[in-house]
Every structure is written in structure tokens, then in C-alpha cells.
Amino acid sequence: MHSRLSAFNITALVTGFAFLYLPIVILVIFSFNASRLVTVWGGFSTQWYGALLENEGIRSAAAVTLKVALISSTFATVLGTLAGLILARFGSFRGRTLFSGMIYAPMVMPEVITGLSLLLAFVALAIDRGMMTITLAHITFSLCYVAVVVQSRLVTFDNALEEAAMDLGATPARTFFQVTLPVIMPAVVSGWLLSFTLSLDDLVIASFTSGPGATTLPMKIYSQVRLGVTPEINAVSTIIVGLVAGGVIIASLIAKQARRDSDANHP
Amino acid sequence: MKQTPEKRNALRDTPWLDPEQTPHVQLLDIRKNYGDFTAVDNISLDIYKGEFFSLLGPSGCGKTTLLRMLAGFEIPTQGRIILDGEDMSAVPPYARPVNMMFQSYALFPHMNVEKNIAFGLKQDKVPKAEIQERVAEVIELVQMQKFAKRKPHQLSGGQKQRVALARSLVKRPKMLLLDEPLGALDKKLRQDTQFELMAIQEKLGITFVIVTHDQEEAMTVSSRIAVMDHGRIVQVATPTQIYEFPNSRYVAEFIGEINIFQGVVENSDSENAAIISEEAGCRVETGRSTDIAENAHAWVAIRPEKFDISTEPPSDTRVNCMQGEVWDIGYLGNLSVYHVKLDSGKMAMAVRTNRARSIESSITWEDRVYLSWHPSAAVILSN
Ligand SMILES: Nc1ncnc2c1ncn2[C@@H]1O[C@H](COP(=O)(O)OP(=O)(O)OP(=O)(O)O)[C@@H](O)[C@H]1O
Numbered sequence: 001m002h003s004r005l006s007a008f009n010i011t012a013l014v015t016g017f018a019f020l021y022l023p024i025v026i027l028v029i030f031s032f033n034a035s036r037l038v039t040v041w042g043g044f045s046t047q048w049y050g051a052l053l054e055n056e057g058i059r060s061a062a063a064v065t066l067k068v069a070l071i072s073s074t075f076a077t078v079l080g081t082l083a084g085l086i087l088a089r090f091g092s093f094r095g096r097t098l099f100s101g102m103i104y105a106p107m108v109m110p111e112v113i114t115g116l117s118l119l120l121a122f123v124a125l126a127i128d129r130g131m132m133t134i135t136l137a138h139i140t141f142s143l144c145y146v147a148v149v150v151q152s153r154l155v156t157f158d159n160a161l162e163e164a165a166m167d168l169g170a171t172p173a174r175t176f177f178q179v180t181l182p183v184i185m186p187a188v189v190s191g192w193l194l195s196f197t198l199s200l201d202d203l204v205i206a207s208f209t210s211g212p213g214a215t216t217l218p219m220k221i222y223s224q225v226r227l228g229v230t231p232e233i234n235a236v237s238t239i240i241v242g243l244v245a246g247g248v249i250i251a252s253l254i255a256k257q258a259r260r261d262s263d264a265n266h267p
Numbered sequence: 268m269k270q271t272p273e274k275r276n277a278l279r280d281t282p283w284l285d286p287e288q289t290p291h292v293q294l295l296d297i298r299k300n301y302g303d304f305t306a307v308d309n310i311s312l313d314i315y316k317g318e319f320f321s322l323l324g325p326s327g328c329g330k331t332t333l334l335r336m337l338a339g340f341e342i343p344t345q346g347r348i349i350l351d352g353e354d355m356s357a358v359p360p361y362a363r364p365v366n367m368m369f370q371s372y373a374l375f376p377h378m379n380v381e382k383n384i385a386f387g388l389k390q391d392k393v394p395k396a397e398i399q400e401r402v403a404e405v406i407e408l409v410q411m412q413k414f415a416k417r418k419p420h421q422l423s424g425g426q427k428q429r430v431a432l433a434r435s436l437v438k439r440p441k442m443l444l445l446d447e448p449l450g451a452l453d454k455k456l457r458q459d460t461q462f463e464l465m466a467i468q469e470k471l472g473i474t475f476v477i478v479t480h481d482q483e484e485a486m487t488v489s490s491r492i493a494v495m496d497h498g499r500i501v502q503v504a505t506p507t508q509i510y511e512f513p514n515s516r517y518v519a520e521f522i523g524e525i526n527i528f529q530g531v532v533e534n535s536d537s538e539n540a541a542i543i544s545e546e547a548g549c550r551v552e553t554g555r556s557t558d559i560a561e562n563a564h565a566w567v568a569i570r571p572e573k574f575d576i577s578t579e580p581p582s583d584t585r586v587n588c589m590q591g592e593v594w595d596i597g598y599l600g601n602l603s604v605y606h607v608k609l610d611s612g613k614m615a616m617a618v619r620t621n622r623a624r625s626i627e628s629s630i631t632w633e634d635r636v637y638l639s640w641h642p643s644a645a646v647i648l649s650n
């Protein structure tokens with residue numbers, strides 16, 4: 001459609017976006033507020049970002065969150081890619097429907113239930129709760145997102161590419177690492193970014209599965225906010241928004257590039 | 268047996284006639300089932316070194332399946348494939364000295380032209396300098412020097428096809444398999460590429476096995492053609508033999524245009540077997556004997572260009588001569604095609620080259636014409 005934006009369209013657009021982004025914009029603006037009062041503008045300042053660095057509690061929570069996010073998204077990517085490959089490749093095997101249904105289940109399961117069941121599992125297995133259990137829990141729920149992303153990429157993958165590689169002398173393992181993986185890499189990377197951001201902002205599951213000494217940033221923020229919103233919290237939230245937005249933008253750019261490549265391969 | 272030089276030369280071009288030659292690849296009683304569907308049905312075939320061998324047949328007759336078994340992507344349900352005396356049954360695709368050019372070209376999208384071509388050599392741990400040299404050599408062979416650094420999505424269909432060919436040639440396989448390599452090209456480019464393929468094949472001496480459902484292409488490039496139908500091979504012969512001496516109605520009708528008339532065999536044991544055909548409205552003498560029994564049903568096949576078409580009756584109108592009325596004329600520039608309605612009601616097709624440049628041809632619509640032919644032009648078929 002090439003019709004020009006009418007006044008109505010513009011109003012709708014602005015209202016919609018305002019609805020979506022106004023709270024975040026306000027949060028970002030007030031993170032640069034010189035005043036200690038959260039809702040009163042007292043001039044521009046970056047002091048709260050400085051104060052963040054001084055705040056031992058927030059710093060250690062940020063470190064825990066980053067570690068959990070990095071480790072869990074990496075493991076989830078490896079496992080999810082394998083699951084996606086199996087779902088896309090091995091046409092029909094015994095229990096395939098069950099397997100694919102089970103892969104998707106964590107996506108639709110209420111987080112509270114996922115968190116609770118993981119908690120019960122850890123208790124039953126007598127695993128000490130802490131950073132490790134949070135990481136395991138995050139792997140569990142982000143794995144399925146990676147699997148879905150990879151599987152949908154493989155639907156358009158030309159199997160002749162793998163046959164060509166083998167025909168030219170590559171063993172199945174080399175075929176995977178030199179042809180299949182590079183071709184689906186964009187999907188794998190966006191799967192990784194997706195699980196990274198999911199892990200970064202998870203509160204519910206982390207609350208269920210964490211133990212003493214392992215507090216993630218969302219948990220920390222949540223507990224502090226109950227005592228009142230401070231400008232420091234605004235500052236840390238702004239940083240998280242920046243990270244997540246960056247991740248999402250990179251993921252979509254990669255996906256776009258990949259689409260161009262695969263389109264070009266099928267004239 | 269001592270052979271004269273001429274004889275030896277002739278045999279080099281037709282190794283399948285030389286009993287002393289061993290086949291380069293042998294298919295022994297190959298069958299492939301998918302579930303209870305038989306895609307390839309007990310095929311035995313010998314292909315000789317340096318042949319340009321075509322598998323020709325309608326869609327779904329099992330050409331690709333046969334090729335994929337040679338490449339190692341499909342395992343025969345039954346039978347063996349012997350390449351250079353070695354049983355290939357247990358050899359996986361990546362260990363076979365055979366390369367394939369895919370119909371979709373299957374170029375690796377994340378590698379440029381050079382890297383695509385070098386891929387196979389890298390797998391064999393060929394030294395870097397040699398890789399460079401050999402890649403440059405085949406890039407030149409397919410005239411893609413200017414495009415060496417391009418990614419596949421920056422190439423046209425014809426250019427991709429050249430890269431795919433180069434990639435499958437660079438390892439100097441014993442045998443190159445081509446699955447409808449020219450399917451995606453337009454007619455002109457297709458014809459040019461056919462001749463290039465033949466030149467390359469002759470230069471490298473590699474055995475080519477090509478799948479096609481384009482009979483003209485098969486006729487142009489092949490040393491021999493295997494015509495397939497429903498998973499079976501119906502005839503294996505040179506293009507000329509296939510065209511001039513088809514062994515069945517199926518082959519006769521599949522390759523080119525042909526007129527077929529039903530009849531009954533008369534004196535099958537004599538040197539001049541004849542067929543009485545009501546459809547043709549005459550007695551067809553062939554100047555040869557046939558092994559079809561006397562009084563059995565048989566068919567006479569005559570190519571349209573073998574007819575002499577004339578408004579004047581030949582000397583004997585009862586032997587090797589049909590009569591009818593011109594129903595339609597197709598002017599193709601170099602040729603004219605005459606559709607003649609015979610007195611029996613059957614349609615016959617005759618082709619004449621337009622040698623004289625005359626606006627009004629001597630034969631026109633609704634003319635009464637005589638179609639006659641030399642006895643050697645007719646082929647007798649049993650089914
Ligand atoms: N993996 C498969 N499973 C079941 N049936 C198959 C499979 N592959 C091929 N077939 C069947 O085997 C038959 C032969 O297929 P093949 O691809 O060899 O045909 P083709 O001669 O190459 O045809 P075309 O000219 O259309 O490419 C077809 O009827 C096809 O449906």
C-alpha cells in the first residue's frame with residue numbers, strides 16, 4: 001500500500017506507540033534525574049549510574065544475572081539446536097509427536113508452574129539451591145525457544161547442500177560443522193540472544209529456584225521496589241532495557257540477513 | 268584376434284562392442300523399493316570408461332533414484348554396483364570416487380565461488396598450493412575467472428550451473444553424475460552448454476552419466492542412451508540406433524515423432540518379411556527377416572522424414588505406399604509438416620525439407636497425395 005498516512009493513521013500510530021513505550025521513556029528520563037525524589041525533575045545528572053557502581057548488592061546481583069544468562073543461554077543453544085535438528089530431520093520416528101509436543105510445552109506452561117515443578121525437582125533430588133539451580137532452570141525453559149527458532153530455519157534448508165558436501169568427501173561430522181551449522185548459524189545466534197534476554201529478565205522462575213546467596217538482578221530490583229522506587233533502580237532498569245533492546249535488534253538484523261541469503265539460494 | 272588399426276579405433280569409440288573391454292561401472296540386478304513401491308526394477312547395465320551415458324525417461328521412471336544409488340545416497344534394496352572392479356555397496360558417498368552435479372546446484376551459500384570449488388579438495392587434505400592451482404584450472408575451464416570472489420546469490424542461473432560443474436570436476440572423479448544439469452537454463456544457453464559439456468567431457472575423459480527427460484538433449488550429447496520406463500530399462504543403444512531401430516513401440520514413440528500402423532506378418536522367415544496393414548492400406552515390405560511369427564500382430568513404424576510425399580502416384584501403389592488427403596500443413600521455416608488423412612481414416616505425418624524457396628508449394632490442402640518409402644525405412648515392432 002502506498003497511500004499516504006492520514007491524520008487518523010498518525011494518531012493511531014502515536015497513541016499505540018505511546019501506550020507501549022511511554023512508561024519506558026519515563027523510566028529512562030528519570031534515571032538521569034538529579035533529584036532524589038523519583039517523580040520530581042531536578043535537572044540532568046548521571047549520578048545514579050555512579051551510585052550503582054558503589055552499590056555492592058546491585059553489583060553482585062548483576063554479576064549473578066550475567067553469569068546465569070551467559071551459561072544458560074549457551075547450554076540452551078547447544079541442546080536446543082540438537083533438538084531442532086532432530087525435529088526437522090528425522091521425518092518420523094516412534095514418539096515424534098510426543099517429543100515435539102513436549103519441546104513446546106514449557107513455552108505455554110505458566111511460569112509459576114514451571115518454577116514450582118523445578119523447585120520440587122531440585123528438592124527431591126537434594127540439589128542445593130543457588131546459582132546452579134537457577135542456571136539449570138533457565139536452560140530448561142529457554143531450550144525450547146532455541147529449538148523452535150532452529151527448526152523453523154531448517155524447514156527451508158536445502159538437504160541437497162548436505163548431500164553435496166558428503167559427495168565432495170566430507171564425513172557427516174564435517175558436513176555438519178562446515179555446511180549445516182554455518183548455514184543455520186543466524187538462527188542459532190538469534191536463538192542464543194533470545195535465551196540470553198529471557199534469562200536476563202526472568203523473575204518468577206529465578207525466585208522459585210534460587211537459594212541463599214544467589215540473587216539475580218530482577219529479584220533484587222523487585223525486593224528493593226517494595227521499599228520504594230529509588231533513582232538507582234531507574235538507572236539499572238535503563239541499562240537492562242538497553243541490553244535487551246540491543247539483543248532484539250541484533251537478532252532481527254541477523255534474521256533478515258539470513259533470509260536474504262536463503263532467498264538468493266533459490267532462484 | 269588381431270585387429271586392424273581402423274577396427275581398433277572404431278572400438279575405442281564403441282567399447283561396448285568390444286568383448287575384451289571390461290566395463291567401468293557395472294550395475295548387477297539393481298532393485299530399489301520404497302515400502303512396497305518399486306522405483307527401480309532389476310536393472311543390469313554396463314557403462315564403459317569415457318562414455319557420455321544418458322538415462323532418459325518420463326517423470327517418475329526412476330532416473331534420479333538410479334543416479335542416487337550410484338552416488339551412494341540411496342542403498343539398493345537388492346543387487347550390486349561395481350566401479351572399476353570394486354564393490355561399492357558398503358562404501359558411503361563421501362568415500363566414493365564419484366561426484367555429482369545436483370539439479371538445484373546445491374552451492375554452499377556462505378562460501379564464494381572459489382571456496383565452493385575448493386571444498387572437495389580441502390576434505391582430502393590436498394596441500395594449499397595445489398588446491399589453488401587446481402581451483403584456478405577448473406575456474407578457467409568453465410570460464411568463471413571474473414566471478415571467483417562472488418557469493419552464489421550474486422550469480423545468474425547459468426553461472427551457478429558452471430560453478431556447480433567446476434566443483435564436481437575439480438576432484439577429478441572417475442565418474443561424474445549429472446541430474447538434469449541444464450533443466451533451469453533457457454533453450455539457447457542449454458544448447459551452448461550441451462556442446463561445452465561434451466567438449467569438457469572429451470578433454471577430461473571422465474565417464475559422464477547424465478539424467479534427462481529431454482530427448483533432444485540425450486540425442487545430442489550421448490554416446491549411448493538408456494530409455495527407462497517404470498523403473499525398467501527398455502533399450503540401451505547409441506542415439507542413432509535408438510532413433511532408427513527402436514526395439515519397441517514405447518521407445519519409438521518416446522524418441523521423436525513416428526507413424527505407427529498395425530498389421531499382420533506375412534512370410535516371416537524369408538529375407539523380405541512383409542506386413543499387411545489395413546491401416547496403412549498397403550503391403551509393407553522391409554527387405555529384412557523378422558522373428559515375429561507368421562500371421563501374428565505386429566506394428567510398422569516409419570519416421571515422418573522417411574516419406575516421399577507427392578501428388579503423382581509411384582510405380583507400384585500397392586507396396587510401401589499410402590494414399591490420402593492433405594489435412595493440414597505446418598510451415599516451420601526449414602521444414603514443412605504434412606498431416607495426411609489416409610483412406611483408412613488414420614492420420615499420418617510426413618516432413619519435407621523446404622529446399623526450394625517457393626511461396627506456393629506444389630502440395631496444398633485437400634490435395635490427394637501418395638506417401639512412399641524405401642523398404643529400409645520401416646521398422647517392425649512386436650509390441
Ligand atoms: N524417498 C522416496 N520415498 C518413496 N518414494 C520415492 C522416494 N524417492 C522417489 N520415490 C518414487 O520413486 C519413483 C522414481 O522417482 P525418481 O525421482 O527416480 O524419478 P525420476 O525419473 O527422476 O523423475 P523426474 O524426471 O520427475 O525427476 C517416483 O515414483 C517417486 O515417487
Ligand SMILES: [Mg+2]
Pocket residue numbers: 330331332
Ligand atoms: Mg529426477
